[in-house]
Amino acid sequence: MIDGxxxxxxxxxxxxxxxxxxxxxxDMDKTENILIIDGHNDTLLRLYQADSNKLNLFFKxxxxxxxxxxxxxxGGFGGGFFAMFVPAIKDHSTPPxxxxxxxxxxxxxxxxxxxxxxxxxxxxxxxxxLLRELEEEAAGxxxxxxxxxxxxxxxxxxxxxxxxxxxxxxxxxxxxxxLAEYYEAGLRSVGITWSRSNAFGHGxxxxxxxxxxxxxxxxxxxxxxxxxxxxxxxxxDLSHLNEKGFWEVASLSDAPLVVTHSGVHALCPASRNLTDxxxxxxxxxxxxxxxxxxxxxxxxxxxxxxxTPISDIVQHVDYVVEKIGIEHVAFGSDFDGATMPKSLGxxxxxxxxxxxxxxxGYSNQELxxxxxxxxxxxxxESWIS
Ligand SMILES: [Zn+2]
Numbered sequence: 001m002i003d004g005x006x007x008x009x010x011x012x013x014x015x016x017x018x019x020x021x022x023x024x025x026x027d028m029d030k031t032e033n034i035l036i037i038d039g040h041n042d043t044l045l046r047l048y049q050a051d052s053n054k055l056n057l058f059f060k061x062x063x064x065x066x067x068x069x070x071x072x073x074x075g076g077f078g079g080g081f082f083a084m085f086v087p088a089i090k091d092h093s094t095p096p097x098x099x100x101x102x103x104x105x106x107x108x109x110x111x112x113x114x115x116x117x118x119x120x121x122x123x124x125x126x127x128x129x130l131l132r133e134l135e136e137e138a139a140g141x142x143x144x145x146x147x148x149x150x151x152x153x154x155x156x157x158x159x160x161x162x163x164x165x166x167x168x169x170x171x172x173x174x175x176x177x178x179l180a181e182y183y184e185a186g187l188r189s190v191g192i193t194w195s196r197s198n199a200f201g202h203g204x205x206x207x208x209x210x211x212x213x214x215x216x217x218x219x220x221x222x223x224x225x226x227x228x229x230x231x232x233x234x235x236x237d238l239s240h241l242n243e244k245g246f247w248e249v250a251s252l253s254d255a256p257l258v259v260t261h262s263g264v265h266a267l268c269p270a271s272r273n274l275t276d277x278x279x280x281x282x283x284x285x286x287x288x289x290x291x292x293x294x295x296x297x298x299x300x301x302x303x304x305x306x307x308t309p310i311s312d313i314v315q316h317v318d319y320v321v322e323k324i325g326i327e328h329v330a331f332g333s334d335f336d337g338a339t340m341p342k343s344l345g346x347x348x349x350x351x352x353x354x355x356x357x358x359x360x361g362y363s364n365q366e367l368x369x370x371x372x373x374x375x376x377x378x379x380x381e382s383w384i385s
Pocket of ligand 1: 167239240261337
């Protein structure tokens with residue numbers, strides 16, 4: 001891909017090392033040059049859990065995990081939501097595999113246990129620090145963005161943009177007394193819950209086949225969180241929230257409804273996916289769905305099978321386009337947090353997905369909409385304070 005498009009190769013010297021870079025401003029009227037804003041990744045968690053060389057894991061190209069900066073640049077990843085997720089506290093019997101390999105383990109995704117406030121706050125503080133270190137080390141190639149103008153500038157210059165996102169609001173005080181501090185620190189997106197309950201609401205557990213209508217709606221603190229996010233200009237992400245919570249946000253929020261990384265329930269009846277009624281509500285609010293590439297949310301049989309074709313992602317995109325319109329669909333890969341189709345591989349595989357969409361009939365302008373323009377519109381609406 002790199003050789004084929006002839007993007008300039010170069011090197012950037014930073015405090016610790018010299019890293020290779022290879023992206024300049026791009027003419028996005030060529031489909032292979034369209035930059036992508038991606039609704040979700042768990043890369044910070046993967047780096048955070050590595051016991052050493054966290055920065056190297058991001059700056060040096062490898063085949064570990066799904067995102068590092070060289071692969072992001074190569075794949076046309078213009079930026080995305082970098083999730084800060086607080087994994088369950090492991091008991092002492094759990095082997096610390098994730099600490100040594102830099103890979104998440106199933107113990108991290110334990111939906112049965114909540115996390116205490118102080119532990120959540122400490123973890124999020126460390127992840128914010130890690131994100132800042134990455135930005136500093138990247139010397140302009142990777143930037144935390146706070147406004148649509150900054151995000152747009154990254155798309156123009158070729159720098160990779162990071163939107164700071166909290167996945168599950170456990171670190172936020174139930175009286176919201178530290179929410180403004182997080183905003184000041186750069187937070188621009190909050191997922192009210194991960195797939196577990198917290199002080200604000202109830203996440204949908206991972207079940208298949210299952211309706212997303214599991215458990216009660218938001219708590220009073222959750223309803224206050226929605227209003228405060230609207231006021232501060234923090235985007236609210238409804239991925240992982242159960243259906244009752246979804247409908248409460250739909251009636252309370254002034255902002256477009258956004259689901260950063262889920263799929264279509266009619267195609268794969270997993271609890272994490274969206275029903276047609278939810279899709280219609282998203283359209284009514286001028287909102288957006290980022291299609292999750294996790295194979296278990298794509299496949300009709302819900303199997304965790306990496307031999308899932310890229311065309312399954314295309315099917316989910318097509319469904320949303322036909323049902324509610326192309327202005328309401330985007331990507332929400334879940335890189336570094338889920339099982340990807342083997343043929344896509346990692347973030348450097350985005351051009352394969354773009355080609356598959358082009359082959360199935362999407363025009364260059366439509367691909368731009370899906371890749372980043374829809375995100376820009378929704379963030380412009382969401383980040384108004
Ligand atoms: Zn998630």
